[in-house]
Amino acid sequence: MDVALLVKALLIGVFSYLGGIHTPWLAGISGGYYTVGRPLVAGLICGIIMGDVTQGVLLGVAVQAAFIANVSTGGSTNSEIIYAAYGGIGLGLVSGASTGVTVTLSVLCGSLGLILYNLIMVVNSVWNSRATAAAAKGDEKGMFRNHVIGAQITNFVIRAIPVSIAIYSGKGFVNFVVNNVPDWILHAMDVLGGMLPAIGVALLMNLLIKEKSFLIYFFAGLIFYTFISNSMIALAVIAGLIAVIVYKASGSNATVEAASSDIDDDEVI
Incomplete structure (x- = not known):
């Protein structure tokens, strides 16, 4: 067991929890989702943890550009940016992947993370029902247990643990893919991943330029x-x-x- 890598993976998982939209500990969503949860900041944090700040920031810039026009309409989104940021950048750093491949990994992590995000919403609906019942009875402790403790444990488990496992166990998988797939496939991933930031900027321009x-x-x-x-x-x-x-x-x-x-x-x- 690589203890050092496990500790680093767990730290990145903790920050992926702190950057979640349901996490209140960093001044609400202002310090959490809108700061720690941004890919650019995630790249810096992952770079510090992994010991390569320069590469972390470069990967964060690329992933941030790819998701710069990612918006939620009516609560619906096509990707979960926290999993994309910490999962994708973490995997890119631990495996030494190129910028294009890292962006591709981030898109994949964001798509899979959307399933986990919906799972959080489903489980939290149970805690919300229990908290509402406790409120009807005037049970303040019951409200706190269900609305804060239960919901945050759910949020931590579904956010931090999958990201940590992906980074710790994904290093071997990514290295296997990089070392064994044909060069033209890696080149295609690099090119397509490099195009995603340009597409993100183009989408942002479409939103802003009237x-x-x-x-x-x-x-x-x-x-x-x-x-x-x-x-x-x-x-x-x-x-x-x-x-x-x-x-x-x-x-x-x-x-x-x-x-x-x-x-x-x-x-x-």
Whole structure:
């Protein structure tokens, strides 16, 4: 038994529990789901635990980009981002997989994790019924046992344990696949996994860009980063300046149009 790997897998499993949407311990969902539960943060945490912070952050960036436009509509989602983040990145780090393969593993973990997420919801409905019955009786201790202790034990068991087992036992499986499948399959996984972040960014642009004319700013930034400077800080500063200029110009145009409208109204009168 590899005790060191087991401890690391358990630690990653604990953080996958802390990042869950039902976990209240890190200032609710603000510090949990919306911070620790993000793939970028998960990459940093997994990198620290595994002893390779640089690779962890790089994998976190790739997985974050792939899931950047992942939204839940009416409580329905196509993937569970916590399992994708900690399960996929953890497996990628422990097996030394490439970025594309890691993103593919994250998508797989997210799809399988959706089944476990639904299981959490089903089991918690039982605790909720028991807590409601205790509330009807005025049993505060019964409410606490069912609403907090029982529900959090369920959340921990279904989140932390599967992720820990996947990372601890999945290292051999991933290494076997990497070392035994044909190179063209690995290349295909790498290419397809590398495309997923681009698809995620494209989906996000589709959500945010309401006018086609705004695409000019995206292409200008892409050209600047590709051919002029690889500094994201410089690009962000220039983008901020352009945003201020456009905002000021738009405000001036609105003022001029309003003044022109007042003049026309006066002429009509």
